[in-house]
Amino acid sequence: MKTSFIKYFFRQALTNISDNRTAHLLGVGTIAIAFLIFNSFILAYVNINHWADEMGKSLTMTIYFKGQPQEIEVEELKSELINIQGVTINKFVSKEEAIRSLAKELGDKEGFLKGLNENPLPASLEIVFLKADREDPLPYNIKKRLEKMDIVDEVHYSEEWAGKIEAIMGAIKLIGSVLGGLLFLATLFIITNTIKLTVFARENEIEILRLVGATNVFIKAPFLIEGSIQGLLGGLLALIMLLAGYVTVMIRADFKIGFASLDIVFISPHIAVFLLLMSMIIGLLGSSIALGRFFKA
Amino acid sequence: MVFGMIKLFNVYKNFGPKNPAIVDLSLNIEKGEFVFITGPSGAGKTTLLKIIFCSERPTSGNALVNGININRIKEKQLAFLRRKIGVVFQDFKLLPNRTVFNNVSLCLEISGVQYPIIRKKVHQTLRQLGLSKKERYYPPQLSGGEQQRVAIARAIINNPSILLADEPTGNLDPEITIEIMALLEEIHQRGTTVLVATHSQELLKDTEKKIVTLNKGRIVK
Numbered sequence: 334m335k336t337s338f339i340k341y342f343f344r345q346a347l348t349n350i351s352d353n354r355t356a357h358l359l360g361v362g363t364i365a366i367a368f369l370i371f372n373s374f375i376l377a378y379v380n381i382n383h384w385a386d387e388m389g390k391s392l393t394m395t396i397y398f399k400g401q402p403q404e405i406e407v408e409e410l411k412s413e414l415i416n417i418q419g420v421t422i423n424k425f426v427s428k429e430e431a432i433r434s435l436a437k438e439l440g441d442k443e444g445f446l447k448g449l450n451e452n453p454l455p456a457s458l459e460i461v462f463l464k465a466d467r468e469d470p471l472p473y474n475i476k477k478r479l480e481k482m483d484i485v486d487e488v489h490y491s492e493e494w495a496g497k498i499e500a501i502m503g504a505i506k507l508i509g510s511v512l513g514g515l516l517f518l519a520t521l522f523i524i525t526n527t528i529k530l531t532v533f534a535r536e537n538e539i540e541i542l543r544l545v546g547a548t549n550v551f552i553k554a555p556f557l558i559e560g561s562i563q564g565l566l567g568g569l570l571a572l573i574m575l576l577a578g579y580v581t582v583m584i585r586a587d588f589k590i591g592f593a594s595l596d597i598v599f600i601s602p603h604i605a606v607f608l609l610l611m612s613m614i615i616g617l618l619g620s621s622i623a624l625g626r627f628f629k630a
Numbered sequence: 631m632v633f634g635m636i637k638l639f640n641v642y643k644n645f646g647p648k649n650p651a652i653v654d655l656s657l658n659i660e661k662g663e664f665v666f667i668t669g670p671s672g673a674g675k676t677t678l679l680k681i682i683f684c685s686e687r688p689t690s691g692n693a694l695v696n697g698i699n700i701n702r703i704k705e706k707q708l709a710f711l712r713r714k715i716g717v718v719f720q721d722f723k724l725l726p727n728r729t730v731f732n733n734v735s736l737c738l739e740i741s742g743v744q745y746p747i748i749r750k751k752v753h754q755t756l757r758q759l760g761l762s763k764k765e766r767y768y769p770p771q772l773s774g775g776e777q778q779r780v781a782i783a784r785a786i787i788n789n790p791s792i793l794l795a796d797e798p799t800g801n802l803d804p805e806i807t808i809e810i811m812a813l814l815e816e817i818h819q820r821g822t823t824v825l826v827a828t829h830s831q832e833l834l835k836d837t838e839k840k841i842v843t844l845n846k847g848r849i850v851k
Contacts, residue, residue, distance in 0.1 A: 335742040337742050337743065337744050337745060338742055340745075341739050352727070538725055541723050541725060541736075542740070543709075543712075544683075544717060544723065545713075545736055545740060545784070546709045546711075546713035546740055547709060547740040548705075548706055548709040549709075551709075
């Protein structure tokens with residue numbers, strides 16, 4: 334295509350946007366809100382996936398003992414575990430250490446613990462599985478074996494969290510897909526109607542362009558660019574709002590599961606580019622539908 | 631050999647069953663001719679121009695324009711044919727939100743002409759029509775005569791083979807009318823086939839040009 338055409342199409346598209354500023358601003362705002370909701374789901378999904386991956390990287394298992402175990406019993410267990418390939422011992426926490434650690438966590442509210450007649454916290458041993466993945470049956474088998482031991486009360490391992498997280502991810506995927514589909518349709522509807530308004534406002538101009546010999550492609554191209562720009566701006570605004578929200582939340586909040594802090598990540602540049610492209614494609618599609626109806630009429 | 635620029639064979643055009651606009655009209659206009667189409671209001675002058683311009687298709691009969699059968703013309707071909715036909719409308723059909731320059735340059739832009747050439751040709755045409763000082767004006771800021779000259783500038787900038795003018799002097803005072811007719815004559819002298827639809831008997835007085843008189847859609851003279 335000739336560069337003079339491309340220049341003309343962009344100049345016309347920008348003129349159209351400038352002439353219908355209010356309609357376009359409203360359109361961009363509404364698209365941005367729709368995309369913000371959708372992007373929030375993407376962000377939640379990305380983070381939960383990230384946490385699940387992080388947990389998978391260093392699978393930890395905590396063995397809680399019944400009462401206070403004998404040192405020899407703990408040492409025996411440690412040496413048994415250390416002989417299993419891929420397992421390392423992280424630390425043994427005695428009942429006393431456990432209550433001291435809890436008191437430290439409670440800070441000012443430490444006084445609550447003073448009313449207790451005896452230390453309710455169990456002694457524990459924490460082990461780590463290096464390079465374990467979620468499909469590896471080893472941690473589960475070890476857990477089953479440990480639970481049968483007399484000195485062991487309970488065994489928890491982070492994979493159980495990962496399992497729960499996978500269930501949440503599944504739910505988010507489902508809600509995100511349904512909502513994403515609805516938002517896609519809503520965004521398409523908004524863009525179609527905004528472009529339709531500008532097309533009808535320029536009906537006279539289109540008629541004159543036809544009379545002087547303009548092809549349909551020549552007439553349609555600026556409107557298609559206009560829709561794409563509108564979609565892109567809406568998508569960009571949604572990303573900026575999401576980033577602003579993310580920064581605000583990161584400054585003010587400290588997310589925890591139990592006592593472990595959670596690392597919240599923003600969507601990757603690849604996903605951001607994908608979302609922008611998607612918003613542009615929706616814009617293009619919306620204006621193409623609007624023009625299709627007009628040119629048919 | 632003289633080339634038939636516009637040929638119509640037994641053309642009918644109906645707008646509804648009881649509303650014939652053109653009835654069994656056959657016409658042959660040669661290349662380089664200057665023809666007046668005249669008749670009272672509702673005689674079918676505008677419809678005839680619209681058929682030549684492919685803005686309306688004949689209900690029956692055949693029409694060849696610049697060698698192309700307009701009954702079988704495709705959308706893209708139609709756009710290219712229209713670039714060879716300049717049209718001056720009675721209501722000017724200028725874009726009010728574009729300057730005089732941009733209204734005239736439109737016909738070159740749709741053909742993909744490079745901007746430096748567009749600038750040169752538009753300046754040249756506007757100068758020729760005495761509109762050099764008005765190129766940054768918008769149509770609503772111009773008088774009727776000036777708007778008509780802009781419409782003529784737009785119609786001739788592509789050096790069309792055919793120029794159609796529908797009541798080009800309909801809303802203009804006598805002095806401007808003479809000026810516009812002199813312009814159309816000048817364009818004709820360059821070899822363009824010119825068709826002027828008018829109901830004004832004043833324009834036809836003392837003319838030696840070919841006159842086609844219509845009444846109720848039929849050629850009466």
